[in-house]
Amino acid sequence: MNLDLLMVLGLLAVAVTLFILNRPRMDVVALLVMVALPLTGVLDIQHTLAGFSDPSVVLIAALFVIGDGLVRTGIAYRLGDWLVARAGSSETRLLVLLMLAAAGLGSVMSSTGVVAIFIPVALGVAARLKIPPARLMMPLAFAGLISGMLTLVATAPNLVVHSELRRAGLDGFGFFSLTPVGLAVLALGVLYMLATRRWLTPRGRDQADAAPRLTLTDLATAYDLNQRERRLRVRPDSPLARQALNELELRKQYGINVIAVERQQRFRTLLLMATGNTLLEPGDVLLVDLASPAIGLLGAYQELGLEPLPLTASYYSLHAHQLGLAEVAFPPESSLPGKTIQALGFRTRHKLNVVGLRRQGRALDGLLVDEKLKTSDTLLVAGDWRAIHQLQGKSRDFLVLSLPAEVDEVAPTARKAPYALLSLAVMIVLMVSGLVPNVMAALIGCLLMGAFRCIDLDSAYRAIHWPTLVLIVGMLPFAQALQQTGGIDLAVKGLVALLGNAGPYAMLACLFAATSLIGLFISNTATAVLMAPVAIGTAQQLGLSPYPFAMIVALAASAAFMTPISSPVNTLVVGPGQYRFGDFVRVGVPFTVLVMIVSVFMVPLVFPL
Incomplete structure (x- = not known):
């Protein structure tokens, strides 16, 4: 063992110790590594900083942008809605569906990309069901890693091992050769995370002591909207058809305040915010707020040609990505107190509807449009999120008190969702077909997202999580340093010596363990490159x-469950889950042992010794 190797191993030990202590931050440790390695003389500056041009780093950055495009167009949240609808209030069902969905998608595209896409979905679902994000983030990461065991193209190490077999003059693996073992590991992973999720309950003050944010449901309840919401379809013979709302005076004559209109167009339903110029069409579904829940409207429905429809949940919750609520108060300099709600002209001036009024902490029965406002009153306004944000800038007459938690789920480019799906599909097809490298496929997907205006440049740059990239870039030089100093060769020779005359199952277990351990310090792709020829x-x-x-080498290369730096997939969830280094060790090490046992016994069944 030479002096250079001792210095590299010492630096690696210091870095791992700092990771465990979580002081300073992981990305700061990575920067310290990039400064220290050239000072040892083992690597020059060019090789130390080569990670910034590494295709995997560029790929991860591009996938952050793709994921943000799916968020901005509302696709991520629709997927979250689907998970919530299928899971109901069951955290168990949600965890199972989340892991299955992530593993399934990850079997045909980059697991890192899948996790990057699913993180905002999982965070949104956790907020709605009031589940700590930590209970979903690690299961999501583990499902992303397991997806690499499901198909040949799911992860780079599989292709490395496949190429090594071909180089040795043998037939490579088929597309689904790993699938039987991968499915068994996936089932094991779901059961394991269900059993150990209590270990992921956050203990930190940041999560435990945080006050829950106000939601749309909370605001609707505080202003007694639940009893006044209705969905009414415009019949073909309705006198309202093809007329503008400001000509109908529905609010004044019938106490019907139209908030928004659901309109079927081709294969999707559009949500149109109601304005005075909105023309009603036959078949439109009106989302209305009644002036009073006690008003007798059955005769009015017949007269107006409206058909009541069932409303299983608040339409504010159903359309939370577009339709919002906000509380509005009057600052001291406001000129509005003393005027009536009708005189405010909210719909005309601000494209918003006043749907509630609270006075002295109590919601008034119904919405009295002729009631004169007082300085201490608060109004509840409904409409497009963009109009609500614009209202925040009108500080002279209005003060927006609070925005509900759903404001984080706003989809500013929701109408571009089909184009975002097309961009994602093109990227996946290019990745699966192998026509271009994965990083090129991701960059093409980003360019398509931009061309279709699903995302703009400013949003794209903000979407990239730079601390994650710095951490990955800072750890990549260790692989080069260990190779140049002979550390890898020394480890491989020691491993071969340890195998000796042990039986085949023992050798498979040793290979799995060695591959997993080496993968703690260098990328799983590099690990597969080193271990595949040894195994063959x-x-x-x-x-x-x-x-x-x-x-067994291919499976072990994907079994990077033990530390947050074992794989970029784990690194992605450290921040959202607020994990510490020890959280991965406590949950990941036992699971890695279980995966090794399953793999060692199942692999010879798929490919006999």
């Missing part, structure tokens, strides 16, 4: 089939 050569020396040995 060992099998040929012993007169055994090389396929189970090669497959």
Whole structure:
């Protein structure tokens, strides 16, 4: 063991110790590593900073942008809505569906990209169901890693091992060769996370002591909107058809305040915010707020040609990505107190509807449009989120008191959702087909997102999580340093010596363990490059089939569950889940052992020794 190797191992030990202590931050430790490595003389500046041009780093940055495009167009939240609808109030069902969805999508595209896409989905669902994000983030990461065990193209190490088999003059793996073992590991992973999720309950003050944010449901309840919401369809023979709302005076004559209009167009339903110029069409579904829940409207429905429809939940919750609520108060300099709600002209001036009034902390029965406002009153306004944000700037007459938590789920480019899906589909097809490298496929997806205006440049730059990229870039030089100083060769020779004359199952277990341990310090792709020839050569020396040995390396390279730096997938969820280094060790190490046991016993069943 030479002096250079000792210095590299010492630096690696210091970095891992700082990661465990979580002081300073992980990305700061990575920067310290990039400064320290050239000072040892083992690597020059060019090789130390080469990670910034590494295709995997560029790929991760591009996938952050793709994920943000899916958020801005509302696709991520629609997926979250689907998960919530299927899971109901069951955290167990939600965790199962989340892991299955992430693993399924990750089997045909980058697991890092899948996790980046699912993080905002999981955070949104956790907020709605009031589940600590920590209970979903690590299961999401584990599902992303397991997805690499499901198909040949799911992760780079699989392709590395496949290429090594072909280089040795053997047939490579088929597309689904790993699938039987991968499905077993996925089932094990779901059961394991269900059993250990209590270990992920946050203990930190930031999450435990945080006051819950106000939601749309909270605001609707505080202003007694629940009893006044209705959905009414415009019949073909309705006298309202093809007329503008400001000509109908529905609020004045019938006490019907139209908030928004659901209109079926081709294969989707559009939500149109109601304005005075909105023309009603036959078949439109009106989302209305009644002046009073006690008003007798059955005769009015018949007269106006409106058909009542069932309303299973508040339409504010159903359309939370577009339709919002906000509380509005009057600052001392406001000129509005003393005027009536009708005189405010909110719909005409601000494209918003006043749907509630509270006085002295109590919601008034119904909405009395002729009631004169007082300085201490608060109004509840409804409409497009963009109009609500614009109202915040009118500080002279209005003061927006609070915005509900759903404001974080606003989809500013919701109408571009089909184009975002097209961009995502093009990226996946290019990745699966192998026509271009994965990083090129992701960059093409980003360019399509921009061309279709699903995302703008400013949003794209904000979407990239730079601390994650710095952490990955800072750790990549260790692989080069260990190779140049002979550390990898030394480890491989020691491993071969340890195998000795042990039985095939023991050798498979040793290969799995060694691959997993080496993968703690260098990328799983580099680990597969180093271990695949060792596995194949060992099998040929012993007169055994090389396929189970090669497959065990591929599986172990994906089993990067033990630390937050074992894989970029784990690193992605550290921030959202507010995890510490020890959280991954406590949950990931036992699971890695279980995966090793399952793999060692199942692989020879798929490929006999």
